[in-house]
Amino acid sequence: MRPWFARSDDRRKGQRVAATLADVARRAGVSAATVSRVLNDNYPVAPATRQRVLRAVQELEYVINGNARALAASTSDLIGVLVNDVADPFFGLIASGVQSETGGDKLAVVCNTTGAPDRELNYLTLLQRQRAAGVVLSGSAIEEPEHIHAVTERLRRLAAAGTRIVLCGRPPLPGLAGGGDDAKVATLAFANRDGARELTEHLLALGHRRIGYVAGPADRTTTRHRLEGHRAALAARGMGAGSGRLIAHCAYDRASGRRATLALLDAEPGLTAIAAANDTMALGVCAALRERGLRIPDDVSVTGFDDLPFSADAFPGLTTVRLPLYQAGALAGRLLMGHESPPPDGLVTIPAEVVRRDSTAPPRRP
Amino acid sequence: MRPWFARSDDRRKGQRVAATLADVARRAGVSAATVSRVLNDNYPVAPATRQRVLRAVQELEYVINGNARALAASTSDLIGVLVNDVADPFFGLIASGVQSETGGDKLAVVCNTTGAPDRELNYLTLLQRQRAAGVVLSGSAIEEPEHIHAVTERLRRLAAAGTRIVLCGRPPLPGLAGGGDDAKVATLAFANRDGARELTEHLLALGHRRIGYVAGPADRTTTRHRLEGHRAALAARGMGAGSGRLIAHCAYDRASGRRATLALLDAEPGLTAIAAANDTMALGVCAALRERGLRIPDDVSVTGFDDLPFSADAFPGLTTVRLPLYQAGALAGRLLMGHESPPPDGLVTIPAEVVRRDSTAPPRRP
DNA sequence: CCAGGGAAAGAAAGCGCTTTCTACCCTCGG
DNA sequence: CCGAGGGTAGAAAGCGCTTTCTTTCCCTGG
Incomplete structure (x- = not known):
């Protein structure tokens, strides 16, 4: 055919x-x-x-051959952006931010890793093939020593070949120093711990004492950090980290959030608030509560995380933590383009800020 | 420094x-x-x-040089995906779909055109430089003969150089035939007209007679098609296309939708329903109605278009038209990879389907 | 025992650029 | 009037691959 x-x-x-x-x-x-x-x-x-x-040039409609040029000059017009999935606004915003600063000269290659370690490595290889000018790695990392080591090695080689690297929303990679003369990798860390802590403090201040937590997959750094923040807030009040029964781990999506909430409700019917590890899950939490005939925030308060655009229009408007994702992406882009320099240690913390909307309120007196 | x-x-x-x-x-x-x-x-x-x-190869950690390879073999591992903005879930879904089918071998270059004609052309040139293996153009086209001509020419040259081209959610380009032996360009057209017509029919069936329409920018094909569908439904009932005062054009975003709604409400306080040209604007419509103390759907019904993921969780759940964007992107990807062939005329229509949720109801009897 | 043939490997000519090094011309200052 | 030197342009050597064309070698059949 x-x-x-x-x-x-x-x-x-x-x-x-x-x-x-x-x-x-x-x-x-x-x-x-x-x-x-x-x-x-x-x-x-x-x-x-x-x-x-x-x-x-005009008459012949000549367009330079980028490959030949890249080969001869050993330069590249490509920037890689690794994300879990561009369709997820969290990553879409980051990717868009990167684009905004690199779009004029460079082409942004967006790679959907679905969070899978092997796909991540595979894409890094493909980018190395193209001798990419820079790479932004976003998406929370798997906390598996083996994989971290593999990624570190790959990045070290990329950096050695002149590829600039920015980690966006990932923990710094030990061994890939940030600053000084042999600086290679810049890291943009989201204030996940602080944000989560402040959010739970908000819940505690409202009077909530039995707070459920719908966490992400247990093996992700982001999951751990947000959970740590939550626990820190509880601990500060002298509250145990919460019995394990108040915490449910599941995937970072809506359906999982819904299921986890149903399970939580079965285990602890007395919950007056549920914190979700991100906004998408929070929507699932809300759906589950509604199915059980519980009103938000009257019966149960709900919080999210990220403050994705839809959160303001969800019902009720979601109390959450705002992460300036687009701006973080843009910063990553500027760093890659050399328009801006990271601090000596290569580490930039992206602040998080609690946004109060209508999904949280004081608990009803029982 | x-x-x-x-x-x-x-x-x-x-x-x-x-x-x-x-x-x-x-x-x-x-x-x-x-x-x-x-x-x-x-x-x-x-x-x-x-x-x-x-x-x-192992011992030397050899990674092939993609540029040299591309030059020598005159092949390419790059696929361009032109979108208005990846941060917009509409485009994020399409981009993600394309990726799902091309990710293994090819790298997807996502280009944010912001809908600007010159950026679109500029990106096409950049992709031509890299001798991209394929290009997906999404994002509604500006209906300006000059620009259409410029794009057609650029695409013709790209196709001549072996780049495969798929238009996704755009009108076919006259002159770039679709099928036969010299097939160059495949076109995936969304059933915007039909979807809009059915949606308005739904509103009419509920009993609405004074229906406002918040349209997109007047110079976009998508805007025109959706508006035509709306008018066709009205015309079928013998209703005039609606006085111009029932229609407001504005940008495809939330804030514009809100402003347009306020204006519409001022001009026609008797509206019992407002159809927005996409879901994002519909959120703005809802916000504006709430500001005016109007309840949805009790006082005014609202509809969107696209059925983006957030629409189900908006308040109230948005009645809208579902467009299988991810699947359309995936199809575009398969077409580019040669895993599937378009019909002889190169034209595939992506069906649209009305999704009824809670934002529409019969009008209150006055 | 040798011609014939197939399988496996190598030599070398590009692919379309960039960039160093060299060549040239013209203008000055002495 | 001549040599120095600044300003332009060209020749040519790559950049790291792919691929055609040869060559080499060994096995087979007559």
Whole structure:
């Protein structure tokens, strides 16, 4: 079956399809070197010559071959952005932020890892193949020594080859120093612990004492940090970290949040508040509560995390923690472009801020 | 000021940083040709030799240079995905769908055009530079003959160079035929007109007669099609296309939807329903209604379009039209990869389906 | 025992650029 | 009037691969 598109073979056989530098040079009556210099504007060229070259470029509709250029100059126009899934607004916002700062010159390659370690490594290899100019790694890391080691090694090699690296919303990688003369990797850390702590403090201040927590997958750093913040707030009040029965781990999605909430409710019917580890799960929490005939916040208060755009329009408006994701992505982009420098230790903390809406209220007196 | 990352100059001066094919060949005691053959598995190589080569690859941590390869073989691992903004779930879903089908071999370059014609053209040039294997254009097109012509020309050249092209949620480009032997471009068209018509029919069936419409920017095809569907439904009932005062054009975002609604309400206080041209605007519509103390759907019914994930959790659950965006993206991906063929005319219609939730109800009897 | 043939490997010519090094011309100052 | 030197342009050597064309070698059949 003949494919519906032109095969590359078709092209190779036939006459040249795109003009080359040499074609332009010939037409302009100059050498290839001169054309290259006009195009890159990195060497003096007489105005008249320049004009002739530019005209030839126009006439031949010449478009430079990026691969040849990258090969000869050992540079690259590619920036890799590793995310769990672009369709998730959390990552979409980061990716969009990166784009906003790199879009003019560079092409952003967005890679959906689905959070899988092997896909992550695989994409890093593909990016290394293309000799990417930079890579942004987002998405919470799996806390598995083996995988962390593998990623560290891959990044070390990328960095050695000149690829700039920014970790966005990930813990710093020990061994890949941040600052000093051999600085390689910048890290943007979200204030997950602080944000979670303040959020739970808010709940405690309202008077809640039996608070359920719907956490993310147990093996992720982000999960752990947010949970630690939650526990810290409880501990500060002298409350035990909460019996394990108040905490349910599950995937970072809505359906899982719903299921986890139903389980939590069965185990602890007396809950007056449930904190979810992110906004998406929080929607599932709300759905589950409604199914059980519980009103929000009258019967049970709910909180999320991230403050994704939809959270303000959810019902009720979700009390959550705002993370400036777009701005973080933009910062990552600027760092990659060299438009900005990270502090000596390479570590930037992205602040988190509690946003109070209508999903939290004091508990009803029993 | 010395940049925080290793400069590419640093690299060029110093000793070679990455192993090359020749290094591998030397170490394995074979010729470069043989290494290439092992790596590409496109020519018989004796098992023993193969083993030696693979070992050398391991030992040297060799990673092929994608640019050199692309240059020599005139192939490419890049797929371009043009979207207005990845942070918008509408486009995020499409991009994610494309990725799902291309991710293994290809790298998806996501380009945020913000809907601006010049950025669109600029990105097409950048992709042409990289000799991209394929391009997906999404995002509603500006209906400006000049721009359409410019895009058509750019695409024609891309196609001529072997780049496969899929238009996703855009009108077909006259002149870039879809099928037959010289097929170049496949088009995935969303059933915007039908979806909008059915949605308005739903409103009419409920008994609404004074229906406001918050449309997108007037110069977009998508805007026009959805509006046409709306009007067609009205016309079928013998209702005038609605006085212009029932229709407000604005940007496809929440804030604009809110403002437009306030204006509509001022002009026509008797509205019993408002249809928004997409879900995001619909959220703005809801916000505006609430500000005015109107209840949804008791006082005014509201509809959206697209059925983005958040629509089910909005308050009240949004009646809207579902567009299988992820699936459309995936189809685009399969088309690009040659895993699937478009019909002879190159045109695939992606069906739309009304989803009834809680934001629509019969109007109160006045 | 030798011609013939197939399998496996190598040599080498590019692919389309960048960049160093060299060549040239023209203008000055002595 | 001549040599120095600044300003332009060109020649050519790669960059790291792929692929065609040869060559080599060994096995088979007559």
